[in-house]
Amino acid sequence: MTTTDSVLSELLDTAAAREDALGWLAEEAERVKTAGLHxxxxxxxxxxxxxxxxxxxxLGLSTHPDVVAGGHAALDTWGAGSTASRLVVGTTAAHVDLEEDLAGFLGFPAALAFSSGYLANIGAITALVGRGDLIVSDTGTHASLIDGCRLSRARVVVVDRGDHAAVRDALQARTEARALVVTDSVYSIDGEPAPVAELYAAARDGGAALLVDEAHAVGVRGPGGRGLIAELGLSGAPDLVMTTVLSKSFGAQGGVVLGPELLRSHLIDRARTFIFDTGLNPAAVGAAHAALRVLGADPSLPERLRGNAARLAEAVGAPMPSAxxxxxxxxxxxxxxxxxxxxxxxxxxxxxxxxxxxxxxxxxxxxxxxxxxxxxxxxxxxxxxxxxxxxxxxx
The missing domain is CATH 3.90.1150.10 (Aspartate Aminotransferase, domain 1)
Known part of the structure; x- marks a missing residue:
C-alpha cells in the first residue's frame, strides 16, 4: 500500500466513525416528499x-426552420463553444452583431449578452449597487433578481407587488446616496403586468435608477413584440435598465442587459457573471439572431400569441390574460x-x-x-x- 493509499484509508476510517455530515439530507428529503414539494x-x-x-x-421559434438553421450556421462557423470568457476570446463577431441588432430592435443605445438571463440579472444588479446602497424590490420579482439583490450586499427594502407608493416612500426615507428599483415587467407566475410607468416615475422622482426584467414581455407585449417598456414609450429612457432573455420568445439561450453605452462599458468592467463566465455558445447566438429576424419580419406573431392565450383562458375559465x-x-x-x-x-x-x-x-x-x-x-x-x-x- 502506498503512502497515499494509507492516508486515504485512515481518513475514510475516521470519517466512518463520525456522524455522517450529510445524513440530514435523508430526513429533509422525506419532509419535502411528505409535503408534496419534491x-x-x-x-x-x-x-x-x-x-x-x-x-x-x-412564439414557437425554438423549432422554426430559420432559427434552427441559424444555430447550425453559427455552429459550423464558430464551433460548439465560445471557449473562454467574453473578455478573453469568448466574444465572436456574431455576439457583437446580435447585441447591436437587439439594441436597435428594442430601442436602446447598447446591449450586452450573458450566457443566461439569470446571470444577466445578477450581473447587472451587483455591478450597479453594492454595500452602502439601497435596492427597492417587490414580492413578485423573479428569483434571479432576488439573488442579485442578496449578492449585491446593498440594503434591500421589499414592498408589495406593484406598490409604487411604497417604492416612493422607501426612496424618500433612504439615507443612501445611490438607489436602484427592480421589477419584472410581466410577472412570471401569473403573467400580470407591473405598473412600470408608475415605478419609473417613482424612481426618477426619488433619484433612483429602474431595472426592469422583460423576460416575459419581449415577443408578447408592445409594438411588434418589443416589450412593455416599448409599449409605454420608455425605450431608451434615462436611468432605465432593461434585461431580457433569449430563451423564451427567441427560442434559444442567453440573457441580455440593455441601456446606455456607458452601462454596457461598466458591465464589461464590473459584472462578475460576465467577466468570469464562458461566453454564450455560438449556436445559441446564431439561433437567437435568426429568431430576431423572424420576429422582425412577422410582427403579427405576438398578436397571434395573445389571441391563442385569450381563447385558452376562456375555455378553462380563467381571467383574460395580459400576456x-x-x-x-x-x-x-x-x-x-x-x-x-x-x-x-x-x-x-x-x-x-x-x-x-x-x-x-x-x-x-x-x-x-x-x-x-x-x-x-x-x-x-x-x-x-x-x-x-x-x-x-x-x-
Whole structure:
C-alpha cells in the first residue's frame, strides 16, 4: 500500500466513525416528499412528442426552420463553444452583431449578452449597487433578481407587488446616496403586468435608477413584440435598465442587459457573471439572431400569441390574460402534482408551480401559450386541463 493509499484509508476510517455530515439530507428529503414539494425534472423524449404548454417558447421559434438553421450556421462557423470568457476570446463577431441588432430592435443605445438571463440579472444588479446602497424590490420579482439583490450586499427594502407608493416612500426615507428599483415587467407566475410607468416615475422622482426584467414581455407585449417598456414609450429612457432573455420568445439561450453605452462599458468592467463566465455558445447566438429576424419580419406573431392565450383562458375559465401565461390555482401541492400528471398522461405538458415558487396554499397549474398552436389543439388542451382539475377536486 502506498503512502497515499494509507492516508486515504485512515481518513475514510475516521470519517466512518463520525456522524455522517450529510445524513440530514435523508430526513429533509422525506419532509419535502411528505409535503408534496419534491421535484423530478420532466424528461422530454424525441420519440414521444407531446403538446407542450409548460415551456416559455412563446412564439414557437425554438423549432422554426430559420432559427434552427441559424444555430447550425453559427455552429459550423464558430464551433460548439465560445471557449473562454467574453473578455478573453469568448466574444465572436456574431455576439457583437446580435447585441447591436437587439439594441436597435428594442430601442436602446447598447446591449450586452450573458450566457443566461439569470446571470444577466445578477450581473447587472451587483455591478450597479453594492454595500452602502439601497435596492427597492417587490414580492413578485423573479428569483434571479432576488439573488442579485442578496449578492449585491446593498440594503434591500421589499414592498408589495406593484406598490409604487411604497417604492416612493422607501426612496424618500433612504439615507443612501445611490438607489436602484427592480421589477419584472410581466410577472412570471401569473403573467400580470407591473405598473412600470408608475415605478419609473417613482424612481426618477426619488433619484433612483429602474431595472426592469422583460423576460416575459419581449415577443408578447408592445409594438411588434418589443416589450412593455416599448409599449409605454420608455425605450431608451434615462436611468432605465432593461434585461431580457433569449430563451423564451427567441427560442434559444442567453440573457441580455440593455441601456446606455456607458452601462454596457461598466458591465464589461464590473459584472462578475460576465467577466468570469464562458461566453454564450455560438449556436445559441446564431439561433437567437435568426429568431430576431423572424420576429422582425412577422410582427403579427405576438398578436397571434395573445389571441391563442385569450381563447385558452376562456375555455378553462380563467381571467383574460395580459400576456401569455394562464395561472390556475389548485391550492394543495399534491393536488397540483396530480393534475399535472393527469395532463401529462394524456399527452399535454403543463407547468406545476408549488412553494417556494408560489406562496403556500396557492399551488397551481401554469399554462404558457404559443403563437404556433392551432385552434383545435388549444381546444383539446382545454378539455384535458378541465378534466384534470375536475379529477383532483379543483372544479
Amino acid at each position: 421535484r423530478d425534472p420532466v424528461v422530454r423524449r424525441a420519440e414521444q412528442p407531446m403538446i407542450n404548454l409548460a415551456s416559455n417558447d412563446y 401569455a401565461v394562464i395561472s390556475l390555482i389548485v391550492g394543495d401541492p399534491r393536488a397540483a402534482v396530480a393534475a399535472a400528471a393527469h395532463c401529462r398522461d394524456r399527452g399535454v405538458l403543463v407547468g406545476c408551480f408549488r412553494p417556494p415558487s408560489v406562496p403556500a396554499g396557492t399551488s397551481r397549474l401554469r399554462l404558457t401559450v404559443r403563437a404556433d398552436l392551432e385552434l383545435d389543439v388549444i381546444d383539446h388542451v382545454a378539455d384535458v386541463v378541465n378534466e384534470a382539475l375536475t379529477a383532483v377536486g379543483a372544479r
